Amino acid sequence: MMSWNKRPVIITVAPTGAEVTRNENPNVPYSPSEIASSVCASAQAGAAVAHLHVREQDGSPSGSAVLFGDTIDLIRESCSLITMVSTGGAVWMGMEDRAAGLRAAPELAGIETGSLNFGDEAFVTTRPQMHELIEAAIQAGIGLEVEAFEVGHVYEAVQMVQRGELPVPLRVNLVFGVPGGIDASPEALIAMLRPLPPDTPWTVTAIGRSQPRMLALALLYGAWGIRVGFEDGVYLRRGVLADSNAQLVDQAALLIGLLGRKVATPSQARELLALPPDGLASS
Ligand code: KMH
Ligand code: ZN
Numbered sequence: 001m002m003s004w005n006k007r008p009v010i011i012t013v014a015p016t017g018a019e020v021t022r023n024e025n026p027n028v029p030y031s032p033s034e035i036a037s038s039v040c041a042s043a044q045a046g047a048a049v050a051h052l053h054v055r056e057q058d059g060s061p062s063g064s065a066v067l068f069g070d071t072i073d074l075i076r077e078s079c080s081l082i083t084m085v086s087t088g089g090a091v092w093m094g095m096e097d098r099a100a101g102l103r104a105a106p107e108l109a110g111i112e113t114g115s116l117n118f119g120d121e122a123f124v125t126t127r128p129q130m131h132e133l134i135e136a137a138i139q140a141g142i143g144l145e146v147e148a149f150e151v152g153h154v155y156e157a158v159q160m161v162q163r164g165e166l167p168v169p170l171r172v173n174l175v176f177g178v179p180g181g182i183d184a185s186p187e188a189l190i191a192m193l194r195p196l197p198p199d200t201p202w203t204v205t206a207i208g209r210s211q212p213r214m215l216a217l218a219l220l221y222g223a224w225g226i227r228v229g230f231e232d233g234v235y236l237r238r239g240v241l242a243d244s245n246a247q248l249v250d251q252a253a254l255l256i257g258l259l260g261r262k263v264a265t266p267s268q269a270r271e272l273l274a275l276p277p278d279g280l281a282s283s
Helices: 032-045 065-078 100-104 127-139 151-162 186-193 211-220 245-258 266-272
Strands: 010-013 047-052 082-085 108-112 116-118 121-123 143-148 172-176 202-206 225-228 235-237
Touching: 010 032, 010 202, 010 245, 010 266, 032 047, 032 065, 032 245, 047 065, 047 225, 047 266, 065 082, 065 100, 082 100, 082 266, 100 127, 108 127, 127 143, 143 151, 151 172, 151 186, 172 186, 186 211, 202 211, 211 225, 211 245, 225 245, 235 245
Parallel strands: 010 047, 010 225, 047 082, 082 108, 108 143, 143 172, 172 202, 202 225
Antiparallel strands: 116 121
């Protein structure tokens, strides 16, 4: 078994999300070509996975399979990192829109295993809805990553694997600091890790001011990966807006190196995440 400080760290870039707009940072990419070039510049800086949402021309979050398809095609023309679509979408989206990315043949899809308040809104994913999304992803040969916003979501995912409702391997992204979800603190990290079986690939996303500290803590605890990008925060450091997603990835790579770890290449990330090496959806 590899010890934590030998395993290369997977950097995921989340280039656009659904909530952030150009009012917060004018550099947020919207169109498929803007997202794809931002993602591939991030790959140059060390990102091995792209967590994708898509936007309409006016920047509003979209459930268009065409936009997802165009974005993924453009990414694959220019770089070889792992594509992951969100099925969380935006809080107000119906399930059809949330599932649209599954039609774009990504390698991975994010999946919610529960509901929570998301700021002033409710972000609802019922058990029947999650089962439907999981089934659609399995039918399309797409791997899954659980997006967990609080401890119950982690516990539910582990139970779902035990009940045969979620395929192995279990992959989990632990999200800290969403208003309505678990806080960003050392104690929260321990609580989120507790239900996970040993050797589960886990990555960390943190929203808000504590992001750098949470990512550093996660790296010291042996996280398999960390996530950065405009979906999670628009600042490079306090008061300084990031120029690009690649700049945020660059900073993440610097942190990884400072803490004595290495950045995973896309092919190392595929191996760590038990994905087919050729970058195509599994059959
Ligand atoms: N935009 C959030 C409501 C995910 O991508 O799975 C959902 C989200 C999580 O961003
Ligand atoms: Zn997302």
